[in-house]
Amino acid sequence: MPAAHRKPKRRSLSGSTIRTAATLALVSAATATAVEGGTAHAEPNLSPAQVKAKVDRLYREAEVATDKYNGAKEKAGQARKKVGSLQDEASRRTEALNTQRQKLGTVAAAQYRTGGVDPSVQLLLSSSPDHYLDEASLADRVGTRQAATITRVRKDLREIDQLHTQADGKLAELRAKQAELEKQKKTVTRKLADARQLLDRLTPAERPLATPGTADRASRSTPRGDLGNVSGNSRVQAAISFAQNALGSPYVWGATGPNAFDCSGLTQAAYRAAGVSLPRTTYAQINAGQRISRSQLQPGDLVFFYSGISHVGLYIGNGQMIHAPNPSAPVRIAPIDQMPFVGAARVA
Template structure:
């Protein structure tokens, strides 16, 4: 993708969503800790391995809901822009119709003053036939112009009616999208709260193991990427530098910087600093450039995870990615093989 693309704008209003998402991040901050031995006789789902699997499942579901939340928010932003443009167009159309009606009124007055009566009768009554013929010529031109103006007015009224109907449809769609945003938000909150409760119930000595387990990279099929390599382009290098500047910033779901990020928000923000606009969601970002094999990855390439691309990071060399992992875990480096890789994209 070329660098001619405009930097993407932020999705949902950051100030409106900021307080909620930062509170959620604080509530889930304990997830950076790990696991210890479960008490004897604990049920399978209460043992460390069962807790790890359940927390991973909840985080994965929350991340999917977060990307759906981001997508719905982006759609809502577009609808708001479209609706504003339509409303402006409707206002301009109404103004034009008012002007055209005024012009038609003036033409009608001119027609009356030019002798708008039966032409044969007017000729018989005229004491000056030459003057009458001059007036008739003007009247004919006025009538032709009036007919044209009337046709234009009718067309403008039809266009205005269509734009008003389209604006009404956009308004309904916007309301539906707002409800979808709220629904995804509730889903994310529920999953994160459940994961937090599971982790909070573990003995203190066990929590660090969860974080260590989440950073594992020993998966089959991961090529040797120990060489640092160079970025594929100047904009990719600039995006890597931007992502590195965000190291340590908190994971905040639904956020795309600068003080907090979710996974796709970090990618969008980093490339925006390089002058390149990326879509908002990880599912869309995987198509934002040319697909390449993982073995050819270079710094700045986007690495999408899981079959549905519900998580995404940026390759930075030496077999590492930089990404926003999950609530409680700040932006950090992790092995590229930390999760199943679904695609690598060069922007």
């Protein structure tokens, strides 16, 4: 039999070959699990300190995504209101237009009884009067009163069409914001889930060492700081009082109270209670008032952290702030040196 037609011999696997194949299969499976399962499954032998570092990073990334979520939610709300306003206006203008057409219909009926309908009136009883209007010269064919009415109708038709176009554009913007909202929501929930999985792998004794904020949580009995410089500013006092009453409240991303907060949700709620309106996100809040240096800090100022301006707290004096840290710690008092300080703003 020619060599080209010979069947290849089956080679038996030696014990070492089998072991090598099994090892490669296990490595491939572990790699796939790490990729699919996220951070928590990638490194099974982390120390509490390493877990804390990773959880800190995940919480910061989740907070950045939370801020983007809050911003998209705010803009989606604005777009939704604008869509409603445009649609309401178009409906109102259409109703007014129909009233004008009814008046012209009355004229047409009278003309019919006397021998015919003027074509300039007939055009507004058709399904597309604006098309006819673009082709007709009305002033020479109708009375002054009818011409004025038709001119108004012509203008209304165009403006109503413009309102519908604007509403369609805002509706497209709203859908884009809602898609962004869903994207950021998935990012936040994924990163928080990864953080929980990392913490769940620790023993009860190890977990406090790895949980950000556990060692210095504040209760409602925590000292209030030096408020001597704000005795004459009732809005600052009201904002700080609100934040003090919120001590111990849980951190919930996207929350603005009354029973849970994220970082910018707490500062917004505190100043809302004081009669001051703040934007929803940290990157907008830093520009809401007068920017000040660290050396100029006074109680009531907003203090911001990290290069992306992703965290904010309410300064209360003596180097301390009240803030909503992360899902592992409730609203508390903490030193501003705890995180990389990037700026401050005075809003009241």
